[in-house]
Amino acid sequence: MGALRMAWKLQRWEITTLALVGAAIAVTMLVVGWRMESIQASAPHCWSYVDAVPQSVVNECAASFEEHSAASTIGSMAGAGAVLLPFVLGVVLGAPVVAREIESRTASMAWSVSRSRGRWLGFRTLPILAIVVFAIVVIGLSSLTLQRQLAGGEVGFGSLIPPIPLLVARGLLALAVGLVAGTVLGRTLPAVLVSALVLIALSIGLSLGLDAWMAGEAKPMDQLDGTTSKVYQSGLRDDATGELINLDEFLASEDADGMLEIPPPGMTMVHWQIPGSEYPVWMAREAGVIGGLAIVAGVAFVLTALRRRP
Amino acid sequence: MSGALTWARLSFRLQRLEILILSAAVLAASALMVWWAFELVGLSDAYPDCDFFANDDFLGGGSPCQAPYQRFWEIRGSAEILTSNVWLAGLVAGLVLGVPLVGREIESRTAQLAWTIGRSRVRWFVRRLAFAALVAVLLLTVVAVVTEVMASAAAPGFDMSRDFTLYGARGPLVVARGLLGLGVGVVVGAVLGRQLPALLVGLILIGLLYAAIAYGMGRWNETEGVVSTIGEYERGALYFGSGIELESGERVPWGDPRAQMVAYQGLDGRYYATEADMNAGRNAIGRDYQIIIPGERYPEIVARESAMTVGVGAVLVLTALLVTQRRRPG
Numbered sequence: 001m002g003a004l005r006m007a008w009k010l011q012r013w014e015i016t017t018l019a020l021v022g023a024a025i026a027v028t029m030l031v032v033g034w035r036m037e038s039i040q041a042s043a044p045h046c047w048s049y050v051d052a053v054p055q056s057v058v059n060e061c062a063a064s065f066e067e068h069s070a071a072s073t074i075g076s077m078a079g080a081g082a083v084l085l086p087f088v089l090g091v092v093l094g095a096p097v098v099a100r101e102i103e104s105r106t107a108s109m110a111w112s113v114s115r116s117r118g119r120w121l122g123f124r125t126l127p128i129l130a131i132v133v134f135a136i137v138v139i140g141l142s143s144l145t146l147q148r149q150l151a152g153g154e155v156g157f158g159s160l161i162p163p164i165p166l167l168v169a170r171g172l173l174a175l176a177v178g179l180v181a182g183t184v185l186g187r188t189l190p191a192v193l194v195s196a197l198v199l200i201a202l203s204i205g206l207s208l209g210l211d212a213w214m215a216g217e218a219k220p221m222d223q224l225d226g227t228t229s230k231v232y233q234s235g236l237r238d239d240a241t242g243e244l245i246n247l248d249e250f251l252a253s254e255d256a257d258g259m260l261e262i263p264p265p266g267m268t269m270v271h272w273q274i275p276g277s278e279y280p281v282w283m284a285r286e287a288g289v290i291g292g293l294a295i296v297a298g299v300a301f302v303l304t305a306l307r308r309r310p
Numbered sequence: 311m312s313g314a315l316t317w318a319r320l321s322f323r324l325q326r327l328e329i330l331i332l333s334a335a336v337l338a339a340s341a342l343m344v345w346w347a348f349e350l351v352g353l354s355d356a357y358p359d360c361d362f363f364a365n366d367d368f369l370g371g372g373s374p375c376q377a378p379y380q381r382f383w384e385i386r387g388s389a390e391i392l393t394s395n396v397w398l399a400g401l402v403a404g405l406v407l408g409v410p411l412v413g414r415e416i417e418s419r420t421a422q423l424a425w426t427i428g429r430s431r432v433r434w435f436v437r438r439l440a441f442a443a444l445v446a447v448l449l450l451t452v453v454a455v456v457t458e459v460m461a462s463a464a465a466p467g468f469d470m471s472r473d474f475t476l477y478g479a480r481g482p483l484v485v486a487r488g489l490l491g492l493g494v495g496v497v498v499g500a501v502l503g504r505q506l507p508a509l510l511v512g513l514i515l516i517g518l519l520y521a522a523i524a525y526g527m528g529r530w531n532e533t534e535g536v537v538s539t540i541g542e543y544e545r546g547a548l549y550f551g552s553g554i555e556l557e558s559g560e561r562v563p564w565g566d567p568r569a570q571m572v573a574y575q576g577l578d579g580r581y582y583a584t585e586a587d588m589n590a591g592r593n594a595i596g597r598d599y600q601i602i603i604p605g606e607r608y609p610e611i612v613a614r615e616s617a618m619t620v621g622v623g624a625v626l627v628l629t630a631l632l633v634t635q636r637r638r639p640g
Binding site for chain 1: 327328331332335376380391406409410414418502504505506507509510511514565
């Protein structure tokens, strides 16, 4: 409790601002998610169509659709906030832990009065770690109904808000990067900037890497797996030989000249995709990769902080 | 001259890290965009007969334009990751330069010393602000020019000085938004006297101000929009909305439930509820419409929004000056 009280005293402003932002996002997601569900529950016949909605239903249910769509727009904005928040929490709470002590020249005193620097680091970082994880779990739990509604009932690769373990892993990575940047630079604002840039670069790299990994694991299937799957490319299967041809390569070949219909006779359309049923597995893999990076960055922080001059 | 150099050197030392980090980010992003622009210009020069804006379904298998077409759109897609976020870059760069101007002096308890040894607080404030504004303008001018080059390379054969494509993500508006961000940063830093909370509150304020300005300018521009049919769509126009103009002259947007009764469009461009009505040419419901501002007005609209954005930034800077003058340094 003493460590938490100390964290609150030292980072009161940041924690208060982030708590207000987080609470606004969480409440918005809860209210909008509940509202979207109640709109559907009040007119179940409007929402029972899986494919095309008949014109008569469109006319009759226009008000329900419009209200749901308006709520969905607000929900998407709050959802985007929930996706960004773990990064903001990690960086804004992590960067000043060591940087502010160095910047305000109190590090040498703080480090000398503590029994060991390692103990001081634990005393200062563990409460922040607990606050970040707690806040992200609360945000993640508040998003569950909205997440289902925005995904059209079934959560899958098209979902805006990722599952809680992935949100937590992102927050931990951001926290570790913020701690390292703060320790190395010894200046709060530049550390926040550098952390943000590093996280943007890491996110792009991870996204490209994971996408390449998933593309390699995608399997050709005859039917598109609804809206929950991740489709990489389409192609054709020769019904006689079973040979698979990429659609772009086929269209670029001379075989496609003058062709009026796709697929041509004797061929079947196939889609390389990862089915929505594998969504939890891939999210767990992504969380594992990001969690691993967070551990590496955490170790780098400890090593840097133990050797840094105050 | 030596006075100006001393001013520049001292001001740079106070914000060295922020300036270096922002410069590195601007340089990296600019280098990437220039490289992509060269690739795009190279493709359009190497294949002058290919229309990169044609529907690829019509290029045909084995067409010599197929491969360059795909490459062109791959590069454009990659470049869009940067160009679509440039609007935010100006605001954030300004904010990052503005927050520490007064906020850091108060936070590190050096404000009292700085404000007492200076001839006046106003003079101290203006000198600090002038340098930050200069850096913001210089860095963002680089971004503004590079994004213009990128936009021209991504649309070969089009006059981008008369085109609303990438509106707000290129040219002078990027610099203007930087000055708005600077204004927000200085005022929030001066009020809160803490850098990180000021950065967070500044981000929220910037979001609200950006939305307010975008909404206000959007409504203003819309009042000057002209009505055209969708068939007359002009490339590069600023688009406000579309729907169906009923025979009575009333305009109904596509989102309106009444627009749902439209089912068939005849050769005359009018909409009908049934196929029989369409074939007989009777009981027409109306025709489509859209509200646009033609691309020729791009320079004027950009200048107007830039002036408005800089104006709001200037009001914020004046507010920050008032706060600094009256604020206690602790």
